[in-house]
Amino acid sequence: MRTVFPLVRRLATGYLVRTPASSPAADAVVALDGDRPRRVRAAVALAARGAAPVLVVVRGDAVVPELLAAAQLPFDVLSFVPIPSTTRGEARGVAALARAHGWRHVVVVTSTYHVPRARLIFRRLEAPTSSFAAAGLAVRDVRHLLLEPAKALLALTLRRTP
DSSP states (O other): OTTHHHHHHHHHGGGOOOOGGGSOOOSEEEEOSSSTTHHHHHHHHHHHTTSOSEEEEETHHHHOHHHHHOSSOSSEEEEEOOSSSSHHHHHHHHHHHHHHHTOOEEEEEEOGGGHHHHHHHHHHTTOOEEEEEEOOOOGGGHHHHHHHHHHHHHHHHTOOOO
16 A cells, blocks of 8 residues: 555646635635545635635535534534535535625635546536635545546536536
């Protein structure tokens, strides 16, 4: 496994994105579902540093109910359940929230391996301009890193409609 990890890290460098510190001011930070708790932790840290006045947690009711109930946070917290329960469903939900709240820019927090496909899907929708923040890469992500190109190919070919 020690020889595989440097290879995975090298491959993952192609997935690195603009860091939120260099991103323009955002209207919301969005934590996509999956890879708990890393994505939520990274999104909360961004919102707490003032990256945006709103934090959106996909499936927040189930994932972090204490965060939704907290009173003294420096940001508002919203949650929604995507339909369907896929990255496309999440992008549609974010686009709907953006239209409802007048957001023009969001920072989407997801896993490193997921950034390229999430970016592709979000761009296809009438979603606000999005920056992507990678929540990191762990050894256990190797399976996801290997599956992601197949999912991206599916998104590029068969699932082209928003």
